[in-house]
Amino acid sequence: MHKDYIQVRVENFSLAEEYLQLCAGNRQDGAVVTFVGLVRDFNQDATVESLFLEHYPAMTDKSLRGIIQDARQRWNLGRIRLIHRVGNLTLGDQIVFVGVSARHRGDAFCACEFIMDNLKARAPFWKKEGTPSGDRWVEARQTDQDKARWWATR
Amino acid sequence: MKVLLFAQLRELLGCSELQIDGPYHHVADLRLALQEKGTLWQEYLAPGKALVAVNQTLADDRHGLGPNDEVAFFPPVTGG
Numbered sequence: 014m015h016k017d018y019i020q021v022r023v024e025n026f027s028l029a030e031e032y033l034q035l036c037a038g039n040r041q042d043g044a045v046v047t048f049v050g051l052v053r054d055f056n057q058d059a060t061v062e063s064l065f066l067e068h069y070p071a072m073t074d075k076s077l078r079g080i081i082q083d084a085r086q087r088w089n090l091g092r093i094r095l096i097h098r099v100g101n102l103t104l105g106d107q108i109v110f111v112g113v114s115a116r117h118r119g120d121a122f123c124a125c126e127f128i129m130d131n132l133k134a135r136a137p138f139w140k141k142e143g144t145p146s147g148d149r150w151v152e153a154r155q156t157d158q159d160k161a162r163w164w165a166t167r
Numbered sequence: 168m169k170v171l172l173f174a175q176l177r178e179l180l181g182c183s184e185l186q187i188d189g190p191y192h193h194v195a196d197l198r199l200a201l202q203e204k205g206t207l208w209q210e211y212l213a214p215g216k217a218l219v220a221v222n223q224t225l226a227d228d229r230h231g232l233g234p235n236d237e238v239a240f241f242p243p244v245t246g247g
Contacts, residue, residue: 050247067173067174068246069239069241071223071237072220072224072239075224076223076225079224097246108247133244133245133246134244135225135244136244136246136247137173137220137239137246138244138245138246138247139173139174139175139241139242139244139246140245140246150242150245151245153242153243153244153245154245
């Protein structure tokens with residue numbers, strides 16, 4: 014039975030440490046794929062100074078576990094680690110980490126992308142940008158919904 | 168049942184949580200009842216604008232409701 018590591022937290026994470034956790038003592042997996050999402054300027058017309066991440070705590074964990082469970086049903090995966098930060102962040106900060114190990118790279122690549130695409134469309138997080146002219150909530154993108162729907166058809 | 172609001176919805180409607188007594192048999196019934204609370208509620212809780220989760224799982228308007236359910240309304244998600 015695989016033990017998935019899922020954490021929603023304020024604190025930053027270390028890619029090196031997460032990679033180590035995916036590899037340490039892992040003799041059966043030949044591939045590790047990791048993804049790190051960074052805070053960027055979402056709106057071209059404004060200078061974003063900060064970002065606030067809100068979530069729905071009771072649902073977040075359930076939703077992320079569901080996405081990982083879906084990934085495990087589709088591909089043959091080893092270890093999965095997922096970290097999403099909440100609270101106040103600034104431009105360039107790390108915001109999300111997904112790491113997947115698998116026997117073969119194809120499964121690890123697909124699962125990592127699947128988890129991120131579904132997280133963006135299904136997990137209850139909301140971003141609020143701080144700009145010189147005031148705070149504003151980030152608008153959801155249709156392309157994010159399209160990617161999750163694309164996976165649903167496969 | 169317990170109704171929760173998040174992000175823009177919470178701010179625009181000035182409410183994060185409310186207790187509402189039914190009976191509301193489906194999400195659609197509850198949504199309509201909440202929309203009657205005022206013009207802002209009417210606008211921001213409209214289907215397509217607000218997503219719904221019943222007991223922490225995304226649901227659609229046909230989803231059944233019970234008296235002890237936790238129902239959350241929120242805008243499309245923007246995490247990652």
